[in-house]
Amino acid sequence: MNDWPQLESKYIMHTVNRVPVTLVRGEGARVWDDNGSKYLDFVGGWAVTSLGHCHPVVTAAIAEQARTLIQVSNQFYTIPQIKLAELLVENSCLDKVFFSNSGAEANEGAVKLARRYGQHYRNGAYEIISTFSSFHGRTLSMVAATGQPKFQQPYIPLPEGFVNVEYSNIEAMKKATTDKTCAVMLEPVQGEGGVNVPDDDYLAAVSEWCKRKGILLILDEIQTGIGRLGTLFAYEQYGIEPDIMTLAKGLGCGVPIGAIMAKDSASVFVPGEHGSTFGGNPLACAAAYATVKFVLDNDICGNVSRVGKYLFHGLEGLRRKYSCITDVRGRGLLLAVEFDRDIAGTLLSGCLDRGLLVNQLKPNTLRLMPPLIVDNADVDEALGILDGVISGIVG
C-alpha cells in the first residue's frame, strides 16, 4: 500500500500538521480510513458536512447536475443559481445574493460591497471594525480583519482599512467608530477563535449602534449559518438583522461554495464591480440547493437544537466528573471543551484510537462540530469515548 503521509510530505506544501489518518470514505456521521478503521466524525470537515458525508440527496443532486451542466460562466442565466438564491432570500431577512467559492472570498466581497456603500453614502468611509480572536479567512484582507496576531504577523504589511477591537465589548466598538468607518464585521459566535459566545445583549447593542451611526453590520455566518446553532441563521437567535451576511462552510455540504447576502439597501454593486469565474456555478449551486432544502424540509434546525442541548449537558456531566475540565461552551452543535492544561493533542490521539474524530482548537481546548444529522445515540457514543480517554489521562 502507498505511504500517503510520506508522499504528502514530498509533494504538498507543509501548511498544516495533519492528524495521522488517511480518510477514504464517508457515510452520514461516519468515515473510514485506508486501513478500514471506522470513526465517528465530530469534526465534520470543520463544520462543513452539514447533512453528514455523502448524503444521498446531495449526492443525487450533484450526479444529476454533473450529467446536465457543470459550468458556463456568469454571462448567462443558469437555473440552479437562481433557485438557490431564491431559497436563501425567501428564508432570511436579506434580499440579494452573490455567490463565491469559499468563505474568505465571500468576506472579501462583503468588504468590497461595504466600501462601495461608504463611497455612495458615507463620504468615502472605508474602514471595517472587526474583533480580536475572530476568524474571517486567509486572504490578505481577511487576515487584516482576523484579529489574531499569529495570522497577521507573518504577512505584514497588511492591507489598510481594518481596525480590531475586543469582542463582546460594545464600548470598544463605539470608541473605534469614526467618520472613516463604513461597517462592522462580526461572527455571531466566534468559531475558530475559541467558540466564544458573546454576552446576551452584545449583538443587539452592536446592531443598534450601527443603525444609529449609519454604518453596515456584516455578520460572518460562514461557520454559524445553515443550522449550526439550531436556527437556519444565528442572527435569528439574537433578534437582530444584519445588512450583509456571508455564508460558506455548511452551505454546500462539502461542495465548495460561499455567498454574500445583503439587504436591498446595501446591495450597491453595479455590473462590472464584482465577479467570479466559478462563483455560482450550476454544480455547486445544485449541491447547496439540495442541502438547504433538506435542512428546511426536515427540521434539521430542530434536531440541532435538541441534540446540541443533549451533547452540551453530557459535556457538563463530564465537567462535573473531571476537575481538569474548566469550561464547556457554545450553542447548537458548535461546542468547545476547555481543560486546565494542554492535553487537547493527547486527548485527540486517544479519541482517534477509540474511533472518534475531534478538533483541537487550542492546546487546551477541543471543538466539537458534528454533522447536523447526529442523534442522541451518536452523542452517547462520543461522550463514552471522551469519558474513557479523559479518565485514562487524568486518572
Ligand SMILES: *Cc1c(COP(=O)(O)O)cnc(C)c1O
Ligand atoms: C472558515 C471560516 C472562514 C473562511 O472560510 P474559507 O472557506 O476557509 O475561506 C471565514 N469566516 C469564518 C467564521 C469561518 O469559520
